[in-house]
Amino acid sequence: MATDRGALRDLGVTLALSGLGAGLFAVVGMPAPALTGSATAVTLAVLAGLPMRIPTWLRDLCFVTLGLNIGSSVTPDVLRAAATWPLSFAVLAVTLFCSLFASRAVLERGFGYDRTTATLASTPGHLGYVLGLTADMKADIVTISLVQSTRVLFLTLVVPLVVTLLFEPTGATVLPRSVVTPLSLGLLYVAAFALGLVFLKLKLPAAFLLAGMAASAAGHLGEITPGRMPDALAVAALLVMGALIGTRFRGAGMVAFRNCILAGLCITGIALAFALLGATVVMATLGLPIDMLIVAFAPGGVEAMAAIAIQAGLDPTFVAAHHVARLALLTVMIPLLARHTLGKTD
Structure with a gap:
């Protein structure tokens, strides 16, 4: 009982700080304040040693809510536009492959990481999957977690800022103007959670987001x-999403954080460079908006990037589809690279 009360207290403090950070970012005019402000506040609290917590049930509820919000933008026009996306997916695959190998080389030669740790730390996404593989391999799980978490936090903060500063507001309304009825909303949540359990069984990436x-x-x-x-509900989901990103730094001391943050920023810069290259190629080929392509190709979390797309008036379906494709590609690539790596080190 005492443990339950402690967990509830930690959750309450986490959500309060998340809301405070979002409020402060909104006051100073930062983009997507519910997401960026909450992520910043909770990250700082975690690094200061405070027990921040987002339980699994709330995480899944957050992902379902974000998925339901994104799915409401799907229209017949969107489906017709999707016929032009395969080329974009192909460019994404090439840039993803190049980014991974370039980042691994930098971590090995510039930071002295062993081949296995460098391979898993340089993977541009799929953190949970990567850490699951790490448990079965001779790799530094703390370093991998910190480097990967740095990538997610940095992109969550920087991508909205870049889109806001470099591009004019789209003024687009990508979601319906009317609000869903309570009955329809309840039906959607039931269907999404049921489908999410099926997707989990099938081991699909971002199962509850995809289900929503x-x-x-x-x-x-x-x-x-x-x-x-x-x-x-949409704002509450963003607050929880930001807090969840911040809690990924739990257990990291300041010394370990300082040692890994530079490595994380370096590989994030490499991944962003290839993402910008891919976005430019697709823009020139298909004539799609560069700001939408940047958010779609940026190697951040699928939930966070899709939420940023909604906030910026960009097509969240296009963005989410590309990030899910990236996770699917990594699901295949990582085990193959891991086996090759082990073969080299054994």
Whole structure:
């Protein structure tokens, strides 16, 4: 019982700090304050030693809510536009492969990482999957976690800022103007969670986010559940998402953080350079907006990047589809690279 009370207290403090950070960022005019402000506040609290916590049930609820919000933007016009996306996916695959190998070389030669640790730390995404593999391999799990978490936090903070500073606001309304009814919303949540459990069984990446997107898209295309998510729920999901990013630094001392942050920033810079190259190629070939492509190709978390797309008035379906494709590619690539790495070191 005492443990339960302690967990609830930690959760309450985490959410309070998340809201405070979002409020401060909103006051100073930072982009996507609910996401960037909460991530910054909770990260600083974690590094200061405070027990920040986001339980699994709340994480899954957050992902489902984000997925339902993204799925509400799916229309027949979006599906017709998707016919032009395969080339974009192909460019994404090439840049992903080049980014991974360039980052691994930098970590090996510039930071002295062993081949296995460098391979897993340089992977541009799929943190949970990477850490699961790390448990079965001779790699530094603390270093990998810190380097990868630095990537996620940096991109969550920088991508909205870059899009805001370099590009004019789109003024686009990518979500329906009307709000979904309570009955339809309840049906969507039930369907999304049921589908999420199926996706988990199938070991799909971002299972609950994908389930929310699929349930919402089906409901909107069939005109069964018209309308967007209530604003309060959408903002609450962003606050939890930001807090979740911050909690990934739990257990990291300041010394370990300082030693890994430079490595994390270096590989993030490399990944961003290849992402910008890929975005430029697709823009020149397909004529798609460069700001949307930057968010789609940036190697951040699928949930965070899709949320940023909504905040910026960009097509969240396009963005989410590219990040899910990146995770699917990494699901295949990482074990193959890991086996090759072990073969080299044994």
